[in-house]
Amino acid sequence: MRAYLLYSRHRLGWYALSGRQALTRHWQWLLLAALIVPGVPVLPLLAGAAQPLAALVTPGLGWLERLALLVAVEAFAAAWALMQRRGLAGGAFAAYAATLPVPKPVDRLVDLTVLLVADLLPLLVFAVALAGSKSAASTTGIVALLALTLALQLLVLGAGRARGTVRHEKSSSRHWLRMPPALGVQLGIFAEHKTAVAMRLGAVVLVCWGALMLARGFRFDGRALPTGIAATAVIDLLLGGLYRVLEAGHQRARDYLSTLPLRPGFWMRRDTGLLLGIGTASLLSLLAPLVVGGAASVATGLWVLAGGLALLGALRWAVVRGGRFAPLLAAALAAGWTGAAIAAVLR
Amino acid sequence: MTALLLEAREVAAAYDGRTVFAGLSLQLGAGLCALQGANGSGKSTLLRVLAGAHAPAAGEVVVAGKNLAGAPEAAKRQLAYVPDESPIYPFMTGRDLLAFVAAVKRVPLDDAVDSAIAGLGLLGQMETRFDALSFGTQKKLLLAAAIIGAPRLLLLDEPSNGLDAAARQWLVGALQQMGRQAAVLWATHDDALIAETGAQVVTMADLAATRAR
Numbered sequence: 214m215r216a217y218l219l220y221s222r223h224r225l226g227w228y229a230l231s232g233r234q235a236l237t238r239h240w241q242w243l244l245l246a247a248l249i250v251p252g253v254p255v256l257p258l259l260a261g262a263a264q265p266l267a268a269l270v271t272p273g274l275g276w277l278e279r280l281a282l283l284v285a286v287e288a289f290a291a292a293w294a295l296m297q298r299r300g301l302a303g304g305a306f307a308a309y310a311a312t313l314p315v316p317k318p319v320d321r322l323v324d325l326t327v328l329l330v331a332d333l334l335p336l337l338v339f340a341v342a343l344a345g346s347k348s349a350a351s352t353t354g355i356v357a358l359l360a361l362t363l364a365l366q367l368l369v370l371g372a373g374r375a376r377g378t379v380r381h382e383k384s385s386s387r388h389w390l391r392m393p394p395a396l397g398v399q400l401g402i403f404a405e406h407k408t409a410v411a412m413r414l415g416a417v418v419l420v421c422w423g424a425l426m427l428a429r430g431f432r433f434d435g436r437a438l439p440t441g442i443a444a445t446a447v448i449d450l451l452l453g454g455l456y457r458v459l460e461a462g463h464q465r466a467r468d469y470l471s472t473l474p475l476r477p478g479f480w481m482r483r484d485t486g487l488l489l490g491i492g493t494a495s496l497l498s499l500l501a502p503l504v505v506g507g508a509a510s511v512a513t514g515l516w517v518l519a520g521g522l523a524l525l526g527a528l529r530w531a532v533v534r535g536g537r538f539a540p541l542l543a544a545a546l547a548a549g550w551t552g553a554a555i556a557a558v559l560r
Numbered sequence: 561m562t563a564l565l566l567e568a569r570e571v572a573a574a575y576d577g578r579t580v581f582a583g584l585s586l587q588l589g590a591g592l593c594a595l596q597g598a599n600g601s602g603k604s605t606l607l608r609v610l611a612g613a614h615a616p617a618a619g620e621v622v623v624a625g626k627n628l629a630g631a632p633e634a635a636k637r638q639l640a641y642v643p644d645e646s647p648i649y650p651f652m653t654g655r656d657l658l659a660f661v662a663a664v665k666r667v668p669l670d671d672a673v674d675s676a677i678a679g680l681g682l683l684g685q686m687e688t689r690f691d692a693l694s695f696g697t698q699k700k701l702l703l704a705a706a707i708i709g710a711p712r713l714l715l716l717d718e719p720s721n722g723l724d725a726a727a728r729q730w731l732v733g734a735l736q737q738m739g740r741q742a743a744v745l746w747a748t749h750d751d752a753l754i755a756e757t758g759a760q761v762v763t764m765a766d767l768a769a770t771r772a773r
Contacts, residue, residue: 215663223660227649305647312611313664314636 216315221323224303228327231300263342270346270354286358287365290335294366297331301370321367328366335362395483402462409458413451420447421499428508437508438517439555441499445521446547446554448495452488453528453543459484460533485529492525493518513558524550564622565589565638565712565743566610571619573605580605582618584767588713588743592735594754595747597764603747604644606764607715610745611641624712637665640706644717644747646698650691654682654701657690658708665709676704679730696722703731707738714738716746720753732756 268274269282294301301324303310315323329336339359346352403410424444428437463480496518504514524547531542564587572582581602597603608614610621612628612635621628626635648657662669677683680700690698699722706714719735720728735757738744748754754761 216660216666219660219663223649223652223656226651230649230651304649305645306649306652308608308613309641309643309647310664312613312636312639312641313661314633315664316633 217319217322220310220315220319221326223306224323224327225330227304227306228297228300228330231304232297259338259341260345262338263345266339266342266355266358267345267351269358270351283358287362290362290366291369293335294328294331294369298370301327301331303327324367324370325363328363328370332363332366395479396487398462399459399483399487402459403455405462406458410455413454417448417451417495420444420451421495424499425502428503428506433503433506433508437503437506438513438558441503441508442517442554442558443551444499445496445517446524446551448499449492449521449525449528449550450543450547452492452495452525453532455488455491456484456529456532457539459487481529485526488525488529489522492522496521509558517554517558520550520554563589563624565624566745567622568610569620569622571606571609571621572617573602573609573614574617575605579617581764581768584619584764586762586767588745590739590741590743592739592757592759593743593745594757594759594761595745595764596749596761597747601764603764604717606767607641607717607745607747608643610713611639611715612636613641613643637709638711639713639715640708640711642699642702642706642714642716642719644721646690646695646702648690648698648702650689652690653688654686654690654693654704657701657705658686661705661708667709669708672707672710673704676707676730676734679734680704680727681724694722696724696727699723700727703734707734710741712742714742714744714746716744718748718750719746720748720750728753735759 265282265286269279269286274282336359339355342355343352346355421444424440427440431437431440459480463484500509500514500518503509504511509517527546528543531546532539535542566586566588568584568586571584571586573580584606595603595606605614609616610623610628612621612632615629621635623635624638626638628635652660658669658673662673677686680703682697682700682704685693685697685701690701693701699719703716703719706716719731723731732753735744735746739757739759744759746759753759
């Protein structure tokens with residue numbers, strides 16, 4: 214019992230720490246989300262999320278629909294657990310604890326305890342579904358579904374652990390080093406932070422797609438180009454965050470790198486160059502359809518592209534040098550640029 | 561005849577499908593044994609496998625008669641492992657670490673541990689968080705934790721790394737004392753420590769050759 218209490222306390226501490234670090238890293242996005250959606254109706258949202266669970270235990274549902282819904286619910290639950298696997302797996306300490314005689318039931322119980330804390334939101338959804346349950350059969354069904362979901366999450370986390378990919382957090386970025394040295398190092402850093410990088414690039418694609426859908430909705434009229442300019446600034450902000458990822462990667466090797474005969478500003482030039490390359494591809498995929506749709510002339514499109522790349526270059530200063538004010542500086546820079554650019558094209 | 565405290569048979573290890581080593585065998589009774597080998601030869605991985613921190617891709621490990629895969633709890637009750645780099649959560653203190661290890665091993669923190677804390681100069685550091693401790697102090701705490709429960713097998717990864725002169729002197733004495741009752745295997749590049757303790761030396765190449773014979 215004492216071993217369980219101590220081990221679960223330390224594991225929950227780790228979960229809280231890694232969760233706090235993730236929140237600290239992404240607080241600006243949470244703030245943005247809260248600003249965009251003020252007064253979020255929490256209970257209706259939970260009730261809405263509970264509907265698929267209630268539907269799963271409704272007698273009238275066909276087996277194919279039931280199967281599809283079950284797969285969707287379980288896929289979401291697995292993804293929810295995997296997103297938090299760093300905190301759930303217990304870090305390097307769990308590997309050290311594996312060399313101690315922790316009884317298997319205690320180990321499993323600690324895993325389940327941490328998972329239950331991590332599953333607070335899904336558990337609330339299950340609770341809402343249970344509260345709305347109208348028969349004993351559906352209540353049993355929801356409880357069985359909860360047990361299946363937790364078992365699947367433990368299985369998914371356990372599979373990762375067995376492969377040694379979760380607890381040992383081994384880096385497999387070695388193959389990047391075969392590329393040209395500077396690019397290899399940069400892509401290696403990205404590979405080490407693949408989730409964060411993929412989320413940012415995914416968000417860039419979504420912003421592009423969303424802006425183009427809006428422009429199409431506007432029939433490429435006078436509102437389309439300002440929309441494209443605002444989207445350009447948001448894309449720059451998203452890509453600008455990658456400067457921090459690269460800079461943190463270089464920081465770890467700073468002492469060693471400073472012993473090498475590199476010219477001053479070596480990484481500044483290369484990191485900016487890499488992100489301008491990614492930025493060019495991203496902005497072209499946004500601006501080219503606007504030009505083709507007639508929302509902007511070729512000259513205006515090129516002007517916005519050049520301005521967007523200049524903003525992306527300038528964002529390095531805000532992100533890398535801004536310290537704790539970096540998000541604020543970056544947002545101010547992007548907002549100022551957006552206003553100036555819209556004013557210029559509307560003049 | 562000395563009782564076998566560690567028996568590794570045809571052990572293999574891999575990370576992400578990449579084989580680190582294969583077919584290694586090793587038998588140890590009470591005494592001191594230094595494990596040597598080139599960088600990247602798999603010394604640390606071998607210790608992790610022997611300690612149960614990394615599952616072997618093949619082969620089996622028996623600690624004081626208990627199979628590590630078949631009876632992990634019983635086997636791990638008999639062993640202690642000190643990694644080269646601290647795996648301890650940043651928010652834990654030295655006191656937390658020792659309390660945790662003692663609780664898991666279901667043994668009290670006895671005089672031997674108190675003596676280790678004093679000998680390693682840890683008395684003023686026990687309430688400090690791990691992230692505020694130096695590398696050497698973290699190592700000392702892991703060494704003190706390794707003594708808990710009088711293990712029959714000690715697996716130490718570069719135990720002298722980061723230690724000051726006084727702590728190193730303590731380590732030499734502790735190794736010699738522990739070697740009378742337990743099998744002590746440590747990975748090291750520290751030839752002076754081997755000379756001071758009079759440990760036998762085994763290399764990763766020797767262990768591979770065991771298989772070939």
